[in-house]
Amino acid sequence: MRRFDYHRAETLEQASRLLTELGDDTFVFNGGTDLLVEIRERLRRVRNVVDIKQIPGLSDITYDETRGLTFGALVTVGRLENLSLVRQRYPNLRSALASLGSIQVRNRATVVGNICRASPSADTIPPLVADGAFVHIYSRTDMRVVPIAEFFTGAGKTVLAKGEIVTGITVPPAADNIGKAYLKHGRRKAMELSTVGVAVSLAMEEGVCSDIRIALGAVGATVLRAPQAEAMLRGTRLDAAAVRNAADKAMEECTPISNVRASADYRRDMVGVLTGRAIKQALETFA
């Protein structure tokens, strides 16, 4: 039996206090789909969990044209996946959500838990990075907002200090000239962690690409941007030759490893293939 003590917090303040006072091996308990698996498989020593699901105000989802989409820490993958707003405006995020685990897992797993676990292969991170999302963080002394690209400091590591709690995520609004896509590559279609994941978010003005962000998952310790490939595409019409050259550049910019799911060489090749395809698919969103 992997025993631990369960604590239920009613406020952020109380949760934060418990996290600092109960000492090491104390963790926020959200959907539990990572935490309980890590406890059962003895991958993480856990003495105390602090359940944050009774804290009011962390379940909201709002959208407005200036701020964008904001959702709280308790919002599950399944709930966001089924929103028509997400389907229409954030097809990259939506495709990541629909590919995460099973329906049963998505009913419990949260997006905030997915980013806090900071797995290099987490599916929701690439689209959030490509869209330039922000992470809202509570501590007992202040609230801070961190661009998601700066939230990760390594595999499984984030900027969160002891006692800090993520309260939600804001994804900037999606204008009509913005195209998006997320492609996940695995050995099978469902119930599979990604071998490579590529998210693209791009803006077109009169047929010319005015901005583009490419985020690469599972090919580095954290989700990576491909800044040189992006620079090669800005100002172009995203014709086939430009896309091919940029996809080759993205292959150079990633730092994959070999593991049970795939070799480093295969992952690098797939970055090339998927970057090209994701750009094409993102362009089709305005067609």
Add this chain to the structure above:
Amino acid sequence: MKRMVDFTVNGEAREMAVDGCRSLLDALRDDVGLTGTKKGCDVGDCGACTVLVDGEPVNACLMLAVEAEGRAVETIEGLQPDVDRLHPLQDAFMRHGASQCGFCTPGILMMAKKLLDDNPRPTDEEIRFGLSGNICRCTGYTKIFDAIKSAAREMEAARP
């Protein structure tokens, strides 16, 4: 430290004292005594432990019993509408031979019930997508899909 949990199982009010680290799955099987819900992997991969919580399918192995406080849990034991009558899905599973060792069956039936409640006429693709978190190592799935489609037709025909 044990905590008291008040919840309903298949419509019946229950109260139990459980350790904070006990899974809903272990509590259902060992404390409530309902062993129909199976433990295949205990880590969310197989779906054998699928139950409905407030109508939504979840893996009972990935939920703590204390989290069931105030909620309505439905298990395979509650699927039968009457003692002497099977749910159309159970009946179709028997007729189609959709169950061999039977270990996956309770989880698949609960998932299939939810699927048909939401979507009475699912396509083959929708059934496959809906069941992608339920693993069966015996049947090869074909008979399971046949049984679900057949139950869907019967339930549709029986509707007034």
